[in-house]
Amino acid sequence: PLKAGELLLIDAGGELDGYASDITRTFPVSGRFSGAQADVYQLVLDAQTAAIAAIRPGASFIEPHDAAVRVLAQGMLDLKLLHGSLDGVIASEAYKRFYMHRTSHWLGRDVHDAGEYKLGEQWRGLEPGMLLTVEPGCYIRAAADVPPAFHDIGVRIEDDALVTALGCEIITQAAPKTIAEIETLMAEAELEIRRG
Numbered sequence: 569p570l571k572a573g574e575l576l577l578i579d580a581g582g583e584l585d586g587y588a589s590d591i592t593r594t595f596p597v598s599g600r601f602s603g604a605q606a607d608v609y610q611l612v613l614d615a616q617t618a619a620i621a622a623i624r625p626g627a628s629f630i631e632p633h634d635a636a637v638r639v640l641a642q643g644m645l646d647l648k649l650l651h652g653s654l655d656g657v658i659a660s661e662a663y664k665r666f667y668m669h670r671t672s673h674w675l676g677r678d679v680h681d682a683g684e685y686k687l688g689e690q691w692r693g694l695e696p697g698m699l700l701t702v703e704p705g706c707y708i709r710a711a712a713d714v715p716p717a718f719h720d721i722g723v724r725i726e727d728d729a730l731v732t733a734l735g736c737e738i739i740t741q742a743a744p745k746t747i748a749e750i751e752t753l754m755a756e757a758e759l760e761i762r763r764g
Contacts, residue, residue: 574720575594575596579591586677589728589740593726596750596751604718604721608708611706611723615640616702616703619704623694623731624735628693636704644663650662666708667706673701674699675700701728703727
């Protein structure tokens with residue numbers, strides 16, 4: 569059962585004309601994010617924004633991930649989830665305690681579509697027409713060294729990006745994702761439920 573104060577992460581997708589989509593949103597069960605939940609949510613949204621800005625022809629496949637990691641690691645330091653320097657947290661991969669997956673995967677005829685991420689030892693370059701997900705997250709388990717307000721908070725925000733000649737187009741942009749948009753959506757859903 570869903571409980572007040574918890575978050576619900578939904579990773580979903582659909583297919584149209586033989587092509588797959590993949591989208592994730594995180595919702596506050598109570599309709600509003602707590603302060604700590606909002607802090608983590610905004611951190612993940614900022615990481616996604618940085619990753620999206622890194623998607624352009626000629627960029628390597630790993631650049632969006634590196635951009636997201638930099639924002640997430642700094643946020644983890646700011647929220648006192650990690651300690652040390654930004655470069656140290658990234659070099660030691662200490663951030664992987666709270667973010668353990670890559671930011672993107674190919675998307676197309678399948679949700680995890682075929683295609684190499686590296687050509688030899690080099691990350692593959694992005695080209696117009698390629699489609700990839702952009703899905704940073706932050707997953708915080710309760711632990712003695714984690715501030716209690718952050719215990720058991722998990723957030724992921726995922727959109728689908730089409731590489732264009734000038735950068736990228738987010739083809740899932742119509743789905744609400746800011747804190748204000750999500751809380752408005754939840755309030756509207758509550759009104760619909762009350763109306764029966």
